[in-house]
Structures are given as C-alpha cells and as structure tokens.
Amino acid sequence: MKILVCISKAPDTTTKISFTDGDTKFDESGVKYIVNPYDEWYALVRGLELKEAHGGSVTTVTVGTAEDDATIRKALAIGADDATRINVKPEDASQVAAEIAAYAKEGAYDLVLLGKETIDYNGSQVGGMIAEHLDMPFISLAEKLDVDGTTATLDKEITGGVQTVEAELPLVVSCAKGMAEQRIPNMRGIMAARKKPLNVVEPTNAAKQTSFVKYALPAPKSAVKLIDPNNMDELVELLHNEAKVI
Amino acid sequence: MSEKTAIKGGEFIIRDVKPEDIFTPEEWNEEQEMIAKMCDDFIAQEVEPNLERIDEMEEGLMPSILEKAGELGLLSLSVPEELGGMGVDFKTTLLATERLGTGYSFSVAYGAHTGIGTLPILYYGNQEQKEKYIPKLASGEWKASYCLTEPSAGSDANSGKTKAELTEDGKHYVINGQKMWITNAGFAKVLTVFAKIGDDKNLTAFIVDAESEGISLNPEEKKMGIKGSSTRQVFFNDVKVPVENMLSERGNGFKIALNILNIGRIKLAGAVLGGAKSGIDYSIKYANERQQFGRPISKYGAIRHKIAEQVIKCFVTESATYRAGQNIDDAIQAFIDEGMDKEQATLKGIEQFAPECAILKVAGSEALDYVVDEAVQIYGGMGYSAESPVERAYRDARINRIFEGTNEINRMLTVDLVLKRAMKGELDLMGPAQEVANELMSIPDFGDAPEGVFANEYKALKGFKKTILMVAGSAVQKLMQTLAKEQEVLMNIADLSIDTYMAESVLLRVDKMIANKGEEACKDEIAIVKTYFYDIADKINKSGKDAINAFAGGDEAKMMLMGLKRFTKIDGYNSKEARQQIAQRVIEAGKYNF
Ligand SMILES: Cc1cc2nc3c(=O)[nH]c(=O)nc-3n(C[C@H](O)[C@H](O)[C@H](O)COP(=O)(O)OP(=O)(O)OC[C@H]3O[C@@H](n4cnc5c(N)ncnc54)[C@H](O)[C@@H]3O)c2cc1C
Numbered sequence: 155m156k157i158l159v160c161i162s163k164a165p166d167t168t169t170k171i172s173f174t175d176g177d178t179k180f181d182e183s184g185v186k187y188i189v190n191p192y193d194e195w196y197a198l199v200r201g202l203e204l205k206e207a208h209g210g211s212v213t214t215v216t217v218g219t220a221e222d223d224a225t226i227r228k229a230l231a232i233g234a235d236d237a238t239r240i241n242v243k244p245e246d247a248s249q250v251a252a253e254i255a256a257y258a259k260e261g262a263y264d265l266v267l268l269g270k271e272t273i274d275y276n277g278s279q280v281g282g283m284i285a286e287h288l289d290m291p292f293i294s295l296a297e298k299l300d301v302d303g304t305t306a307t308l309d310k311e312i313t314g315g316v317q318t319v320e321a322e323l324p325l326v327v328s329c330a331k332g333m334a335e336q337r338i339p340n341m342r343g344i345m346a347a348r349k350k351p352l353n354v355v356e357p358t359n360a361a362k363q364t365s366f367v368k369y370a371l372p373a374p375k376s377a378v379k380l381i382d383p384n385n386m387d388e389l390v391e392l393l394h395n396e397a398k399v400i
Numbered sequence: 401m402s403e404k405t406a407i408k409g410g411e412f413i414i415r416d417v418k419p420e421d422i423f424t425p426e427e428w429n430e431e432q433e434m435i436a437k438m439c440d441d442f443i444a445q446e447v448e449p450n451l452e453r454i455d456e457m458e459e460g461l462m463p464s465i466l467e468k469a470g471e472l473g474l475l476s477l478s479v480p481e482e483l484g485g486m487g488v489d490f491k492t493t494l495l496a497t498e499r500l501g502t503g504y505s506f507s508v509a510y511g512a513h514t515g516i517g518t519l520p521i522l523y524y525g526n527q528e529q530k531e532k533y534i535p536k537l538a539s540g541e542w543k544a545s546y547c548l549t550e551p552s553a554g555s556d557a558n559s560g561k562t563k564a565e566l567t568e569d570g571k572h573y574v575i576n577g578q579k580m581w582i583t584n585a586g587f588a589k590v591l592t593v594f595a596k597i598g599d600d601k602n603l604t605a606f607i608v609d610a611e612s613e614g615i616s617l618n619p620e621e622k623k624m625g626i627k628g629s630s631t632r633q634v635f636f637n638d639v640k641v642p643v644e645n646m647l648s649e650r651g652n653g654f655k656i657a658l659n660i661l662n663i664g665r666i667k668l669a670g671a672v673l674g675g676a677k678s679g680i681d682y683s684i685k686y687a688n689e690r691q692q693f694g695r696p697i698s699k700y701g702a703i704r705h706k707i708a709e710q711v712i713k714c715f716v717t718e719s720a721t722y723r724a725g726q727n728i729d730d731a732i733q734a735f736i737d738e739g740m741d742k743e744q745a746t747l748k749g750i751e752q753f754a755p756e757c758a759i760l761k762v763a764g765s766e767a768l769d770y771v772v773d774e775a776v777q778i779y780g781g782m783g784y785s786a787e788s789p790v791e792r793a794y795r796d797a798r799i800n801r802i803f804e805g806t807n808e809i810n811r812m813l814t815v816d817l818v819l820k821r822a823m824k825g826e827l828d829l830m831g832p833a834q835e836v837a838n839e840l841m842s843i844p845d846f847g848d849a850p851e852g853v854f855a856n857e858y859k860a861l862k863g864f865k866k867t868i869l870m871v872a873g874s875a876v877q878k879l880m881q882t883l884a885k886e887q888e889v890l891m892n893i894a895d896l897s898i899d900t901y902m903a904e905s906v907l908l909r910v911d912k913m914i915a916n917k918g919e920e921a922c923k924d925e926i927a928i929v930k931t932y933f934y935d936i937a938d939k940i941n942k943s944g945k946d947a948i949n950a951f952a953g954g955d956e957a958k959m960m961l962m963g964l965k966r967f968t969k970i971d972g973y974n975s976k977e978a979r980q981q982i983a984q985r986v987i988e989a990g991k992y993n994f
Contacts, residue, residue, distance in 0.1 A: 168990075168991070170989065223430075224430050224433075227430060227434070228434060231434055336441070336445070338438050338441045338442055338445065338472060339434065339438055340438070340471065340472040340473050341435070341438075341472060341473025341474065341476075341477070341486045341488075342473055342486075344431060344434045344435055344438065345431070345486065347431075347434075348431065
C-alpha cells in the first residue's frame with residue numbers, strides 16, 4: 155500500500171501569539187515549531203501502522219520552505235520512509251491543496267492521510283480540496299481507519315454518536331483524535347532520519363484564492379470573582395445585574 | 401573557532417579562554433533537539449502520570465519504565481553501535497540526562513542503570529564481558545547496580561570489608577560481605593561488586609549475577625526522598641563468582657570506582673539542571689496564579705528576587721556543564737586521533753576533566769537545592785503540602801549533595817586533583833602563582849583594560865583567577881604537608897575554584913551569544929552575567945579572606961588582603977533592577993525560557 159501523509163508545521167502549543175505590521179502578520183520571532191499534532195499523532199502514525207500491517211511505504215509531503223525541514227525530519231524520525239517538500243511558502247488552503255494534488259497525482263497513492271486541521275489556522279479545508287483535485291472520495295474527521303484489500307472502513311464522529319463508512323481505495327482521509335496513539339520517535343529513528351531522503355521539488359505555482367487581511371487576539375479573560383458560599387444573595391445580584399444572565 | 405591547543409582539565413585557573421572556544425547550549429543541532437524532545441515526551445507519557453505509583457514502589461513499575469526507555473534507545477546512548485547502542489557523543493548524553501532529570505525517582509534509577517551500572521563493564525570489561533552484558537543492559541532486559549558503599553565504608557570507599565577468596569580449584573572467587581545504599585538493587589540482574597582479595601590494600605571489581613546463590617537483600621530503605629528509587633542493602637554470603645567475571649585487574653577496583661563516579665558527577669550536573677528548570681517552571685506558574693493582597697505574588701519584589709536568582713543559578717550551571725561536556729568530547733576525540741579505542745579514549749577524556757566534574761557536581765547540586773528550597777517558599781503553605789509538586793522536588797533534590805561523593809569530598813577532590821597535577825608538572829600553577837606573589841609586592845599594574853559590555857567582568861575574572869593562585873599558592877607554601885588536614889582552607893580554595901569556573905563559563909557563553917545575536921537580543925543574559933559577577937566577587941573575597949586569615953598573619957596577611965581587595969573589586973551595579981528584568985522575562989513567558 156502506498157501511503158502519502160501530508161505534514162505541516164504549527165507553532166508549539168505554549169507559544170505566546172502576537173502580531174506585527176498593524177496586526178497583519180504573525181510574529182514568528184522566537185516561535186518554536188512542531189509537527190502539527192493531527193498530522194503527526196493520527197495521520198502519520200496510522201499510516202505507519204497500516205504499512206506495518208500490510209506492507210508498502212509511507213511518504214510525507216509538505217508545502218513549505220527550508221525552515222520546515224526540521225519538522226519534516228521529525229516525521230522521518232517517527233518512521234516515514236521518505237519525504238518531499240514542495241518548495242513554496244504556503245499561502246492558503248487552495249494553493250496548498252493544488253500543490254499537494256499535483257505532486258500526489260504522479261505517485262499513484264492508495265491513501266492520502268492528513269490531520270483534520272492544523273492547530274494554528276484550523277482551516278480543515280485542504281483534505282477536501284485534494285480529494286477534489288484527485289477525483290477521490292474524501293472522508294473527514296475519521297477516528298478509525300482499517301483497510302481490507304481495496305476497501306477502507308472508517309469510523310467518524312457525528313453529533314452524539316459514531317458513523318461507520320466504507321470507501322474504495324484510493325481515497326483521502328482527514329484524521330481526528332482516536333485514530334492512533336502518539337509515537338515517540340526512538341533513537342534509531344532519529345539517527346536514521348538524517349539518512350532518509352528529503353526531496354525538494356519545485357511548485358507548480360498554484361495561485362492562492364484568498365488573502366489574510368488582519369488578525370485579532372481574543373479579548374482578555376476577566377478576573378474570576380470569588381463569592382463566599384454563605385453569600386448567595388450577592389451571587390444572585392451579580393448574575394442578574396453584572397453578568398445579566400438571570 | 402580560534403586556533404586551539406586543547407585546554408586541559410583544571411587549566412582554566414591559569415589560562416584565558418575565548419568565547420568562540422566553548423560550546424553553548426544555543427548550539428544544539430536539530431538531531432540533539434529531537435533527542436531532547438523525545439526525552440521530554442517520554443517523561444510526560446511514562447513518568448509524570450505515574451509519579452504516585454512510582455513513589456509507592458508499585459511492584460514491577462520502575463523496571464517496566466526502564467524497559468520502555470530501553471525500547472527508545474535511551475539506555476544505550478553511551479554504548480557504541482557494535483554493542484547495540486547509539487554511540488552518541490558525551491555532551492548529547494548529558495543533554496538526555498538533563499531532560500530525563502525531571503523524572504524524580506526515575507531519573508535516579510535511569511542514572512544509576514546507565515551510569516554506574518553499565519559503564520564499569522563498558523569501560524573496563526574485556527570483549528567477552530562486554531558482549532555478554534552490554535547489549536542486554538543497553539536494551540533494558542537486564543538492569544544493573546553498583547555495589548561499592550558498605551555500612552562502615554562510605555566516603556572512605558576503599559576501606560570496605562567485603563572479601564573475595566579464590567577457591568582451591570582456581571575457578572571461582574567466593575565473595576562475603578555487606579553492601580549498603582545500593583540503587584536499583586530491588587530489580588537488578590547485574591551487580592558490579594567491589595571487594596578485596598586476601599589482604600589486598602586495594603579493591604577489585606567483579607561482575608556478579610544478582611541471582612547467584614548466597615545473595616540476599618534487606619527490605620527497601622525508608623528514605624526522605626526519591627522514594628520510588630529502589631535502595632537496599634545487599635548481603636553476600638559465600639557467593640561464588642567465576643574467575644572470568646573479574647573486571648579489569650586485581651587491585652584495580654578503586655581506580656574503576658573513582659573513574660566511574662567521576663563520570664557520574666558531571667552526569668549528575670546534567671540531571672539537576674533538568675530538575676532545576678522544572679522547579680523554576682513550577683515556581684513561576686504558581687507565583688503567577690497565586691494572589692495575595694489583591695495581586696499575583698509574582699508582582700512582589702521579594703518573590704521576583706527569588707525567581708531571578710533561581711534563573712541565574714540554573715543558567716550558570718547550564719553554561720558550565722555543557723562547556724565541560726564539549727571539552728570532554730574534544731579530549732575524547734584527541735585520544736581517538738592518537739589511536740586509542742573509543743572506550744579508553746572516553747574514559748581518559750572524562751578523567752582529564754575530573755576537576756571540572758567535581759566542580760559541577762557541587763555547584764549543580766547546590767543550585768538545585770536553592771531552586772527547590774525557594775520553590776517551596778514561593779508556594780508558601782502549599783509548598784509544605786504533600787500534594788504540591790514542589791514538595792516532592794524538595795525532598796528528592798537533597799540526595800544530590802550526598803551521593804556520587806558528598807559535596808565535602810568533592811570540594812576536597814577539586815583542590816587535590818589540581819594540586820596533584822601541579823606537582824606532577826602537568827599544570828603550571830607555580831609559575832603563575834609566583835607572578836601573582838610578585839605582583840603583590842610591586843606597584844599594581846593595571847595593564848590594558850578590557851573593553852566592551854563585559855569589560856568589568858573580564859577584569860574581575862582575571863582577578864578571581866589571581867585570587868585562586870595567591871591563596872592556593874601561599875597555602876601550599878605555608879602549610880605544606882599539613883594542607884591536606886586544613887580542611888577549612890581546602891573548602892575555601894575549592895569555593896574559589898568553583899565560583900570562578902562558573903563565572904567564567906556564564907561570561908563566555910553570553911559573550912558568544914552577543915557575538916552571534918547582538919547586545920540588544922541578549923540583554924537579559926547580560927543582566928544574568930552582571931548580577932552573578934557582582935555577587936560572586938564578594939563571595940570570592942570572603943572565601944579568600946577566610947583562608948588568608950586562617951594561615952597567614954602580620955604584614956604578609958595584610959599584603960595578601962590588599963591584593964585580594966584589588967582582585968575582587970567590581971564596579972557598583974544595580975542588581976535589584978537586573979533581577980527585576982530577569983524575573984519579568986520568565987514571569988511573562990510563564991516558564992523558564994533562557
Ligand atoms: C539514596 C542513596 C543511594 C545510593 N546509591 C548508591 C549506590 O548505588 N551504590 C553505592 O555504592 N553507594 C550508593 N550510595 C552511597 C553514597 O554514595 C554514600 O552515602 C556517600 O558516598 C556518603 O557515604 P556515607 O553515607 O557513608 O557518609 P559518610 O562517609 O559517613 O559521611 C558523613 C559526613 O561526613 C563527611 N565526611 C566523610 N569523610 C570526610 C572527610 N575525610 N573529611 C571531611 N568530611 C568527611 C561527609 O561529607 C558527610 O557530610 C547511595 C546513598 C544514598 C543515600
């Protein structure tokens with residue numbers, strides 16, 4: 155089974171987010187990047203498990219610049235066989251999906267896996283767009299994926315329950331929590347990552363379709379007010395007059 | 401890098417080092433960062449959620465966590481690839497030790513297994529012994545203990561009473577005796593046991609199968625801290641050990657014991673760094689959350705002072721640890737280039753920096769104790785609650801000043817090692833000491849004043865080194881053979897050396913950072929260096945004064961004290977503002993972020 159896993163970087167979850175240039179640019183200074191957890195923990199690890207069970211290969215693909223190489227090598231350390239970086243700065247979902255699809259077309263992959271979203275922009279669009287470009291079925295938010303022959307069985311969360319779906323390979327799957335467990339790369343993996351191929355290919359220069367205009371931070375949380383449990387009147391008063399919820 | 405004739409251990413006292421010649425933690429490469437992250441993830445997944453169960457010594461838990469570390473390759477970082485290991489360089493093993501140093505009892509079990517447990521066989525075993533034991537120790541299938549200490553032989557380790565007698569057929573040694581405080585004893589399969597053959601003056605080391613007949617264990621010691629680390633007495637009652645299990649040669653055991661402990665000392669500095677960083681993180685988080693008098697306590701100067709001081713001590717220790725780590729790697733490489741095999745070269749390379757290892761052990765363990773002590777203070781009453789994380793950190797930290805040679809023993813060792821090298825002519829201390837003595841009697845030469853942001857500090861550093869030379873030089877002359885008994889003076893000289901090494905390391909590190917990033921980007925680090933020097937100058941003055949007044953008198957003492965005053969002079973500095981600045985940075989970030 156030939157598996158392609160889309161990997162993108164995302165700021166470490168403890169990053170303090172701030173903006174520059176009149177709130178039009180994300181301030182990257184001092185930011186540590188990690189592999190987007192949905193791509194790493196779920197898509198990549200499930201891909202590796204399927205390879206281990208059925209044979210085949212796992213390739214990763216990333217749209218990004220040389221700055222992304224560290225996160226790509228982390229994916230190699232976890233166990234991907236080889237990696238490709240499409241050498242262009244990602245601008246929006248449409249451009250990224252078009253670039254990945256153009257690359258994926260050449261590879262005749264049975265499965266294209268990616269995280270359900272990145273933890274920075276939470277767009278959730280790339281998977282669907284890739285599927286459209288490749289004319290493949292797309293299953294989003296899958297939390298379970300098994301393959302039997304050329305048939306994939308997937309569980310996906312729906313409001314208040316789980317839906318089981320079946321689809322024929324090849325297909326594109328966006329992976330959610332539950333798909334696999336985080337794998338800590340081991341020493342052998344880390345040392346092997348250096349020697350595994352990280353191919354850089356030039357982009358097709360797909361156009362972006364949207365532009366970021368401005369960012370804003372959420373309003374700061376107001377302080378918590380503690381009220382003596384014996385003072386219910388005050389609580390009621392505050393809920394009524396200040397919070398205006400009752 | 402500037403032209404280097406490799407620096408030797410202890411040579412920092414008489415030699416100026418350039419910033420570009422040291423390694424700094426800003427230079428970890430991508431692979432090393434990945435290893436560090438792997439260790440963090442391992443602690444977060446396997447250790448943190450199990451701290452309670454570990455401390456309750458749940459049967460089989462610690463060995464299983466060690467095995468998981470083995471699966472990741474963490475037990476075999478120092479082991480060469482031919483023996484199933486990873487063969488990474490020394491400073492990378494220090495980095496892993498640091499990151500795993502946040503694991504409380506696990507960190508001790510890990511350190512004992514991979515250090516004093518595995519290394520005697522790796523570095524002193526013959527090919528057969530290595531092939532038999534190392535791969536299984538590296539994978540974690542077998543765990544190892546190091547049995548040196550006895551009820552009556554602690555610091556004086558060579559005085560052990562455990563005996564080994566050759567059987568009549570010459571095929572076995574029979575071991576009898578009692579060992580105490582043996583880490584990992586509860587589950588170890590492989591023991592390195594130190595015993596004396598016949599009436600030998602010196603110890604001999606043996607590899608002993610813990611399942612041999614005649615070995616029994618006392619129950620677990622009830623300890624102040626590291627409660628999840630197995631520590632038991634081990635009894636040897638007519639235990640038969642095949643002669644081929646002797647490690648190295650008869651009588652070589654004490655040397656093995658010392659060299660292995662020496663490695664353990666710098667590793668301990670790595671481990672305490674991890675503990676210190678996590679202690680600081682807890683302190684900052686709590687100080688930001690806890691409100692009193694209407695504001696978070698992290699807004700109060702008294703608390704900010706503590707946080708800044710925690711940061712300074714940690715940053716300084718880190719600077720010195722990895723500087724020494726690189727020196728060791730360079731020394732190892734030089735021995736390999738001379739044709740030595742990797743294990744021999746590693747042993748020799750680390751031995752070369754034995755004075756620095758002892759210095760780091762003392763400075764690191766004391767830095768950690770400061771950090772956790774103030775962490776408890778910042779937590780207030782909550783810090784005294786067994787439910788707070790810093791309570792465990794406080795108890796667990798304390799052992800570090802005791803094992804791997806107590807800090808008293810390591811202080812004496814620092815001086816002893818340097819003086820011995822001077823006597824042997826390996827280090828020219830006497831020449832420079834004489835120069836300082838001459839300088840005392842002449843008109844002070846103010847020489848070329850160094851320039852730049854650290855002009856004051858570089859000048860002070862020269863003075864600190866002169867202080868060591870002046871005090872140690874005249875102590876040796878005055879006290880001669882009795883110096884070894886004048887422990888108070890030895891402690892003073894040790895402190896002078898420790899403080900100077902730490903000060904130089906942090907200065908060089910930040911100067912190198914400035915060269916790469918510019919002053920503006922390093923303003924907090926500059927504040928650390930300046931505050932540290934401002935404080936340490938007085939401390940060095942005090943250590944020097946105490947020593948001089950202890951062994952000199954009259955005009956001679958007066959002259960030295962005048963010199964001392966000059967050597968430890970430092971410009972006034974607003975350390976209060978500097979600490980505010982340092983504290984502000986980490987409080988804002990919510991964590992240690994240097
Ligand atoms: C939790 C724990 C784990 C340990 N793990 C191991 C292990 O795995 N293997 C092992 O072999 N050992 C182990 N040890 C033993 C440890 O190394 C010794 O406890 C340590 O070396 C000190 O020896 P001691 O306890 O006999 O103290 P002592 O030597 O009796 O020292 C008591 C005090 O006297 C001071 N002192 C001693 N001699 C002098 C001197 N000449 N001049 C001035 N002051 C002196 C010491 O600094 C100390 O303050 C462990 C100990 C503990 C507590």
